[in-house]
Amino acid sequence: MQPLLTASQIHEADTYTISHEPISSIDLMERAAKAFEQVFTARYGDIEKSIAIYCGTGNNGGDGLAIARLLTDYGFEKVDVKIARFSEKTSVDFNTNLERLQQTGVIIKEFKSTAELIIEPADIIIDALLGNGLNKPLTGEYAQLGQQINSWGKTVVAVDVPTGFYGEGEIEEVAVVIKADLAITFQQPKINFLLPESKYAVKNWVAVGIGINKTYTQQLNSPYQYLEEADIKQILEPRERFSNKGTYGHALIVAGHAETMGAALLCSSACAQAGAGLTTACIPQSGLVALNSYMPEIMAIVREGETIPEIDWAKFSTMGIGPGLGKDDNALALLTEIFTNYTRPVVIDADALNLLATYKQLWACLPKGSILTPHMKEFDRLFGEHKTWWQRLQTAQQKAKELEIYIVLKNDYTIVASPDEKLYFNATSNAAMASGGMGDVLTGVITALLAQQYSALEACLAGVYLHGKAGDDLALPNKLTVVLPGRVAAQVAASMAGLMA
Numbered sequence: 001m002q003p004l005l006t007a008s009q010i011h012e013a014d015t016y017t018i019s020h021e022p023i024s025s026i027d028l029m030e031r032a033a034k035a036f037e038q039v040f041t042a043r044y045g046d047i048e049k050s051i052a053i054y055c056g057t058g059n060n061g062g063d064g065l066a067i068a069r070l071l072t073d074y075g076f077e078k079v080d081v082k083i084a085r086f087s088e089k090t091s092v093d094f095n096t097n098l099e100r101l102q103q104t105g106v107i108i109k110e111f112k113s114t115a116e117l118i119i120e121p122a123d124i125i126i127d128a129l130l131g132n133g134l135n136k137p138l139t140g141e142y143a144q145l146g147q148q149i150n151s152w153g154k155t156v157v158a159v160d161v162p163t164g165f166y167g168e169g170e171i172e173e174v175a176v177v178i179k180a181d182l183a184i185t186f187q188q189p190k191i192n193f194l195l196p197e198s199k200y201a202v203k204n205w206v207a208v209g210i211g212i213n214k215t216y217t218q219q220l221n222s223p224y225q226y227l228e229e230a231d232i233k234q235i236l237e238p239r240e241r242f243s244n245k246g247t248y249g250h251a252l253i254v255a256g257h258a259e260t261m262g263a264a265l266l267c268s269s270a271c272a273q274a275g276a277g278l279t280t281a282c283i284p285q286s287g288l289v290a291l292n293s294y295m296p297e298i299m300a301i302v303r304e305g306e307t308i309p310e311i312d313w314a315k316f317s318t319m320g321i322g323p324g325l326g327k328d329d330n331a332l333a334l335l336t337e338i339f340t341n342y343t344r345p346v347v348i349d350a351d352a353l354n355l356l357a358t359y360k361q362l363w364a365c366l367p368k369g370s371i372l373t374p375h376m377k378e379f380d381r382l383f384g385e386h387k388t389w390w391q392r393l394q395t396a397q398q399k400a401k402e403l404e405i406y407i408v409l410k411n412d413y414t415i416v417a418s419p420d421e422k423l424y425f426n427a428t429s430n431a432a433m434a435s436g437g438m439g440d441v442l443t444g445v446i447t448a449l450l451a452q453q454y455s456a457l458e459a460c461l462a463g464v465y466l467h468g469k470a471g472d473d474l475a476l477p478n479k480l481t482v483v484l485p486g487r488v489a490a491q492v493a494a495s496m497a498g499l500m501a
């Protein structure tokens with residue numbers, strides 16, 4: 001698990017590292033510049049290309065000067081450095097790196113106003129103007145320079161963060177930011193890189209470690225955490241000798257309606273394939289043949305007309321409720337019946353979430369420790385409209401605590417909010433997975449993990465990671481632009497095995 005720090009915490013962690021480890025500030029900057037150079041040259045290794053490095057006069061600018069020296073050493077012959085002297089203030093490490101660069105043949109130009117600039121002829125621009133030290137939106141000369149650089153339409157690679165971009169907090173689309181094709185960022189992704197609104201400023205990012213003190217960053221106890229493969233490996237348990245289907249729980253999937261039976265099939269098949277010992281689907285009569293032909297491994301409890309079926313509550317380790325269920329009175333009656341009789345944590349998705357949003361009385365009997373898996377629109381239906389994703393993060397954090405539930409807010413980077421106010425970001429999954437039914441598969445996977453007696457938090461974290469990893473394992477090696485949910489469900493077991501190898 002990697003803690004995601006805010007800009008001021010990152011600054012503190014840098015300072016702590018410099019004072020407690022045998023590394024000076026200038027050497028840490030050199031390490032950062034070296035890490036940048038390695039990623040940069042792996043992606044843009046053609047030394048014939050010309051590079052212009054725009055530097056501020058703080059430490060981000062200092063990085064830029066060190067990068068200019070390193071890229072020249074690497075073999076780039078056309079490296080130009082342009083220093084924006086908009087302020088008299090300079091950092092110590094900027095000055096040191098300027099002296100070092102002056103001893104090389106690199107051309108260094110300085111400008112005090114954007115009026116002195118001509119259209120940049122270089123192939124690639126490296127943005128080392130402002131980084132983590134941003135403390136107000138760009139105005140005046142900085143805003144003009146930002147607008148000019150954006151208007152040139154060049155390939156831009158940002159050092160640490162794009163100039164003008166805040167690593168956390170509300171993202172204002174009107175603010176001037178130097179748009180980056182790639183941000184090579186130090187130590188950790190900045191929290192806002194993981195929210196959809198950042199896409200206008202950051203097309204792509206890569207985080208590079210620079211050896212910041214881990215004990216210190218852990219004890220800052222950040223609410224924002226970034227999931228890593230090692231965390232999931234630690235959660236997943238191998239199957240035991242002498243185990244049987246009873247060992248791995250009995251999951252009930254309450255889903256499907258005459259026209260949306262597919263959601264029930266995807267969810268229940270994902271549940272069985274993610275390892276529930278037994279899976280039963282509570283489905284409408286009209287879907288029974290479909291269920292038996294799609295997956296003979298799954299048992300059924302049939303819903304007929306308005307009658308609520310008899311359910312032997314004690315039999316089920318957990319339930320996944322909602323995919324394709326519908327929002328009519330029957331669905332409401334069934335959900336009420338479940339909440340009245342079943343007290344263990346359940347997974348609530350899709351139409352069950354919409355019912356919760358409409359009939360507020362249901363909240364009172366929602367089993368504590370349950371998992372809600374809304375996408376953005378369902379989230380806003382549950383908790384009110386949000387203008388920004390940053391606001392959604394705050395609401396998810398607050399509601400998970402207040403209601404003692406887990407909220408899985410689905411997106412490119414799915415966020416799991418836990419009752420202890422932590423927010424976990426998951427990086428697996430890809431755009432090939434953007435197709436109807438994918439969330440139903442996720443619900444099946446999380447339900448299966450709960451049935452296997454993983455804790456609710458483990459089921460959420462391992463569930464979102466595995467679901468995304470299955471999609472990645474299918475799409476990425478083959479460069480597929482579409483991967484359908486049924487294939488993701490079928491891939492989960494293999495991806496799980498890959499993680500446990």
Ligand SMILES: NC(=O)C1=CN([C@@H]2O[C@H](COP(=O)(O)OP(=O)(O)OC[C@H]3O[C@@H](n4cnc5c(N)ncnc54)[C@H](OP(=O)(O)O)[C@@H]3O)[C@@H](O)[C@H]2O)[C@@H](O)CC1
Nearest residue numbers: 014029032058059060130131132133134135136137138160
């Ligand atoms: N040892 C380390 O710590 C390491 C740091 N590293 C690197 O340092 C970067 C952070 O450097 P930094 O703190 O010097 O800040 P930076 O972003 O260069 O800004 C400089 C100054 O600009 C000013 N300013 C702010 N907003 C402004 C605005 N809108 N318009 C105009 N001016 C504005 C503000 O000064 P002020 O306004 O407060 O006087 C600010 O202090 C970090 O991103 C990484 O690249 C790495 O080398 C690893 C080791």
Ligand SMILES: Nc1ncnc2c1ncn2[C@@H]1O[C@H](COP(=O)(O)OP(=O)(O)O)[C@@H](O)[C@H]1O
Nearest residue numbers: 375410411412429430431434436437438439440
């Ligand atoms: N562009 C994307 N990048 C990464 N993951 C995605 C993307 N689009 C969708 N997903 C994943 O697919 C799932 C979609 O869920 P949801 O919107 O509920 O689908 P449905 O309602 O059709 O079942 C989520 O787990 C989400 O994380």
Ligand SMILES: [K+]
Nearest residue numbers: 127130161163
């Ligand atoms: K920058």
